[in-house]
Amino acid sequence: MGLNDVKEAVQHVDVLIAGAGPTGLALGIDLARRGVRALIVERQDRLSPGARGTGLQPRTQEVYDDLGVLEAVQAAGGMFPETAIWENGRIVSRHQMIEHVDPTPSTPYSNGLMIPQWRNVELLHERLQELGGSVLLGTELTAFDQDADTVRAELALPDGGRRTVTARYLVAADGGRSTVRKGLGVGMSGPELEEGSAVLADLRVTGLDRDHWHRWAHPDGGFAMMLPLAHTDLFQTFIGVSTEAPDTSPDAVRALLAARTHLAPEQVTEVHWSSLFRPRAGLADRFRIGRIFLAGDAAHIHSPAGGQGLNTSVQDGYNLGWKLGQVLRHGAPDALLDTYETERRPIAVRILDTSTRLHRSRTMRRGRDLHQLDIGYPDSPLTQELRPDVPEGALRAGYRAPDAPCRTADGAPFRLFDALRGPHFTLLVLGDAEVPPLDDELVRTYRIGGRTPDLLDPDGHIGDAYGSGPGVFLVRPDGYVAVAAPAEGAAGHLAAALEPYRAAGLAGAVR
Template structure:
């Protein structure tokens, strides 16, 4: 049927029959096969976190419903930077190519004084890509466009999203979650799900309803700021423009890649937080050489109040906190959105293992175990940057060095490793190579998808047929040995992973779960796979 308004979309989505062919979005046909309204996962909040999680679950065949209280995706450029590790996540989720086409690099910073540029500097450090890290620089894309592309990818996967529906009440027991949705016309509907994910932002109503506390450092030196998306005449698009104000405040105008927009940030110690278009024009005219009339159009405005905090826990029974609902960051360093997307990436594969492959519910406890220390670490980085006056942003913000060496899911079974060796728990590097017939490929192409990968380097005793996993769950790839699947033509796999012979088990989120010596690989990998296939968690060897 044709969906003409939010109310029609709501009715259609909420008559889901429990099969994986749900509502595509608010403009396309929705199923109306039965009244059950049951899902595997209910996600509250269609920001970057909720959309990334919905994409990951959809490709795993997990029945998920994503609900958003607004009647559309959020406007505004907001967080504009995608760090290299997030680009790797987007590569796996199948959205990176579109994001690269829509985005671009950050320009150099231009400092203005008396109506002219007096200095320029490279604010965002640029790093050359390597075979192991093909995405080596932050990518700028307005958040509204980022959301659109994630939404389009969810449509391709027939994922369900329901706009104009606010999750207003819920309860949980050993069988699942029962949630009440309040729709745009004031009516209510009830949805049942095995699990609920709160991706509803820093003011999360679900976190508050759970009674989960949130605490963090006080961010000194920056009160409210004005944020706006504008069309402006009289400025080049080759620089990130900045003017210092007499009160130690500033005006900054960033040309947004892929658009004719600028993102405006205005801050001062005594700033009146008035986000009206006329107030924005007045601020720009007062703080720069531009006139009010050169601010051709004010597209969106907001008052931004920097905060830093983290939830006391990320799981409460069948409910999980993700993204800003779990941690709020200073904008310094562009870490918040990226950390949030990677929350979704960590949680998505674990929900898939429990709901589709028989893994124990205790696997989901490792979401909190793994992500809270990461969030705390990144919170410290962004808070430190906020307190400093440095403008330069380097590789330490790329999130490529984040890993899970201390996770209960991680098993490093080799001994006498060099100090700088790749270890279980680390990010799995990329490496260009060829297939056995000489076709160029790379490890990221092999890893892409919802499966685990067994990477066997050299001659090993690995017997894939003896492992407790279906082919759809684990793919085995031999590099070298008597019957190789991949040829390390230029030695890039060796450079990244070592000489072998070794077997690595790579998680669906691109981290090394197991590193085993070649002569004991089958037994050791089988033990580790039990953690993901229903035999209970296997503690790490330390």
Template sequence: MESVTTAVSATSAVTATGATSATAATAGVTPPTVDVLISGAGPTGLALAIDLTRRGVSALVVERQERLSPGGRGTGLQPRTQEVYEDLGVLEAIQAAGGDYPPVAMWEDGRIASRHQLIERVDPTPSAPYSNVLMVPQWRNVEVLHARLQSLGGNVLFGTELTAFDQDSETVRAHLTLPDGGTRTVVSRYLVAADGGRSTVRRGLGIGMSGPELEEGAAVLADIRVDGLDRDHWHRWMPPGGGFAMMLPLARTDLFQSFIAVPPESTPETSPDAVRALIAAHTHLTADQIREVRWSSVFRPRVGMVDRFRVGRIFLAGDAAHVHTPAGGQGLNTSVQDAYNLGWKLAQVLRHGAPDTLLDTYESERRPIAARILDTSTRLFRSRSMRRGRDLHQLDIGYRESPLTQELRPDVPEDELRAGDRAPDAPCTTTDGRPFRLFEAYRGAHFTVLALGAYVELAPLDGELVRVYRVGGSKADLLDSEGYIGDAYGSHPGIFLIRPDGYVAVATSAEKATECVNEALSAYFGTEATQLVH
């Protein structure tokens, strides 16, 4: 593995016009060594830190800003991300902080001229209990994630900038500049760049980002308090002179997120008075009705993706690896799921003896997904279509082509659940009649063996690392009296090994279960595989 020595510097990307409601913190005691160093305390970095910390992996997050990032920014959490958040233990708090998107109200001549539903509403099903996008301001999203990390004993060093790094075959040495101007070196086994679209780590590695050309555009994005505007609509104006303005009432707050298109060649100001004047020029509101401008920033659309997600012991995740347009609400969700894919793999290598090559599957699995979603969001942006449906929910994302995937049942139809697919939920009961869900079985850091429709004699497994649930039969753990499990997984006998991130790793027949499951677990647990069997 080559040695890389790089000097990097940070650039400012945001103008904050009001203090974030998140608790500001400064860098505390910096540990000299850590398993995983994460650069960036956005949704990607915080989700990864939560996942690693709950798995017993020491993770340290460093964040250049002095507090959690303010601003509503990306507000939509897709159903698949809500499933991830349930597993990470933050869904209840996120739901309490979020809400539905209201219908759009089109304004003309100072009145609402028409209304329409922008986002398709979908009824939940037994296999997909979270069926609609949830609106949560990004500043609130990161607050919830940060609180969860703290509850697990995790830490974020705010006001701390990663200024240089080098790596060898065993470690990464990161040089940090602390809030008081002092410096510190942290040695980690791995470094994850979750430091956004202007990633200093990515630039330090010399990795470029390429993507399709977009029509130039610019907008001023701001979180504001407004008088004289109802909170039952997502308000939109299209002035005769061109451009448009939108104001979204942010759920569970008294704020609106405003988006004002401006000429692409302009360099708009983002001071409170400039934002007030801009809103007054594009809507029927007066500047005096904008009571407060809490945060503002200039937005310019761009898209791109790196050709490498891994360089030695350094990984790129989230916007550091791929930048999306806001169309369809895909970027933040894809980023969180990068973290969810990488977290359990790092833990298997660092805690359970899995080979380092397992980490290569992070790129082979996530890069094609990111490319597909990038194409989708770019297409939506170019189409100017505002309507959003279930095709954006990311529930159909899977890893059928992954080297970790083994579909060993013959003649399984393409439209049925196969290895590599997301493992669906299903209500059922325990043998004593207690209501239960398969998501409860999957929740946590372990692998899960789901034996459906037939009794299988597996060797005793370490229940902290691999849990076995038999559905039906004389030695059942779960009863499928309503048939929901059969509907989701197929009614014929089958054995499914579910990865910690909720995807089917192996699907096989009962006759081959012991051999296939043990072989797969050996790949995930390396030299510790023998310790799984008591």
């Protein structure tokens, strides 16, 4: 979308999103595929540069699979390499800092994927454009107000002009120093992290192999790390320093790296991008105020330890997107949107605790406990577990719906993720449980086994993931089990269980 579009055409949108980072773009993609008219405004005149957050956790890869961007991200990314520890100009030890985990039928994406954030953002933006969405660069949200029906936002345009846009909802994805959060007067508090700073830079370097994640320790307690960025000739460099406001100019970065490593300044042939980094941690007191939502760093700020911040932020947008779609496209009551804060703020608390613990411990090894696959919403008002005596360790309502390789009724290979992919709810019927006919636009039904199956489970992977007995699982558009009910009386159970979802936009789902 160009400047003239804003000046002449855009007066009202369904959703205005402030910020075109991973959070805002992921939300924009989800809304675009739902037919929701959204506008993303970004105060910078280009998409954010710099490698910044480089790790996509397995759960975020599942989100990207659903949003239709994972294949491109996989092609642009790679695995994190082995870490090499340097002393006196030579490698003295090697270890695998990022634990490698074999994929399973239920978890096809089992390892963190390394991709520089600038490339991640580019690919999200390309996917948004494919779906007809848009970002207006060089445009800053400078003021806003709201009433019971509308948000009005004043935009400062690239040519110096101003424009007022009205929207049904506003989502602040405008970073840790969020203009919107401050304008709302929402407080942010969190644990104190020790003072210090670092220089973060993307560099071109000669004389250093690209097979390792290089690390140097310095006698004064400082350190440096250089990560070769997949499918580029750049290294992401993180240099711990003792001063609060270090110089980040190219010559200063060269000198600092030479002081922390065995590399000479002239080996740094280009400083492609650099920035000052100070670790901060904080959590917004509220995630929703009227028609305005806080998401990503505007709602929670994390230490980079453990690679949780970007991933948590993308999943904020993924949680909010389907709920906005239900309200704006399917007549759900506004109260559904209250569950965004109900569900996401406790997750942010948990992730903040984890990243702060890792930051303070200074341990570098990272394992599957950071993959975010065990995040769920069992206590959400949208979750109903209706089966008695569910065995310990079995899939329960509120948790992530696992994948499972299977086959269609005519024998073609299929995955449950193929069934879940898209903006709809998915009803999985195991066996011959009776269920009411549902509107295919809102709920896709797949019968697994039984007399008239849609899917077959010849290798037992669905049974392993969902249980071998008959029953029904209603999966939300964001891939979490909303309702789990026994086969006996399933139609009645499901009709009762759908009541909150009828009020949440599924009123016409049951014919």
